[in-house]
Amino acid sequence: MMSMVVYAVSPALSAQATNYPSEQGITPQSFNGNFKAADDDQICYEIAKQAGYTEQLAQEVRGFKIDPPVNFANQYVDFKVSADLKELSWTSTGAEVLGVVVKGGDNYNLYDYKSTPPKEMQDAKLHSPLKNGKIPQISHYNVCYMPDVAVGQGCTPGFWRNDTPANRPAWNYLSTLTPPLTPTSQFLDSGSQYNAALTASGGGYNALLRHASAAYLDASMGSYVDYPYTTSQVQAIWDNATKGTGDPQPPRTYEQAKDLLQTANELGCPLSATNPPPTNP
Numbered sequence: 001m002m003s004m005v006v007y008a009v010s011p012a013l014s015a016q017a018t019n020y021p022s023e024q025g026i027t028p029q030s031f032n033g034n035f036k037a038a039d040d041d042q043i044c045y046e047i048a049k050q051a052g053y054t055e056q057l058a059q060e061v062r063g064f065k066i067d068p069p070v071n072f073a074n075q076y077v078d079f080k081v082s083a084d085l086k087e088l089s090w091t092s093t094g095a096e097v098l099g100v101v102v103k104g105g106d107n108y109n110l111y112d113y114k115s116t117p118p119k120e121m122q123d124a125k126l127h128s129p130l131k132n133g134k135i136p137q138i139s140h141y142n143v144c145y146m147p148d149v150a151v152g153q154g155c156t157p158g159f160w161r162n163d164t165p166a167n168r169p170a171w172n173y174l175s176t177l178t179p180p181l182t183p184t185s186q187f188l189d190s191g192s193q194y195n196a197a198l199t200a201s202g203g204g205y206n207a208l209l210r211h212a213s214a215a216y217l218d219a220s221m222g223s224y225v226d227y228p229y230t231t232s233q234v235q236a237i238w239d240n241a242t243k244g245t246g247d248p249q250p251p252r253t254y255e256q257a258k259d260l261l262q263t264a265n266e267l268g269c270p271l272s273a274t275n276p277p278p279t280n281p
Helices: 040-051 157-161 169-176 205-220 231-243 254-265
Strands: 029-032 062-066 077-081 088-092 095-104 107-112 122-126 138-147
Touching (some): 088 095, 095 122, 107 122, 157 205, 205 254
Antiparallel strands (some): 077 088
């Protein structure tokens, strides 16, 4: 079943003493209800819409959601939750943190580091909106960051499916092309285009479809993206998982093939809105 992303911005809370600044002096915006994003790839674009800088997301961005709220670290960022679950802190190495959403109680706070960059690559005392004068425990948090593109080259499904004119007009034509991947499921028919494949929701086959479509686009970029696989190799990985053929490896599950391509897709994207488009893949 296909699911298109619906962009809906939660209404901001009325101006009142619902927050205090973070350690870096960032005063968050408070919003009603839950922050919504279709998946991790969409988090940055939804944060950007609420913060008002969508057109400035010209490079690869990454997002993740941590629910329940626990400490999280990867090669780029390190997030820690206080013992009482009421405050969040972070440090970054080799990445620019663009935004953090902290949900607790009925509402959430958005810390916008793109519009007001922190003085240091760290911050603390992030919290959810006050409720009855008190800080609720954090129920979950969302993070958007831009990694150092020097670590490798590969663009995520989130990069490709957000190729609207406001984001990166040079690549907008790609959404109307049809991916060469041969569908083996009811979730995608042979006439579907990249914009449908890249927004297929859920896990399993659809998660593989998103990453295989992004991988094929990455591999099609030639000198624009130094991708670790060729288009033939991406096709072989897809065929191996969906048909049990295609490369000499034992048949992979959808999840195994998705993980393989996701790793490559998250190496770091060198493309931007100002790049001229190559020959259509």
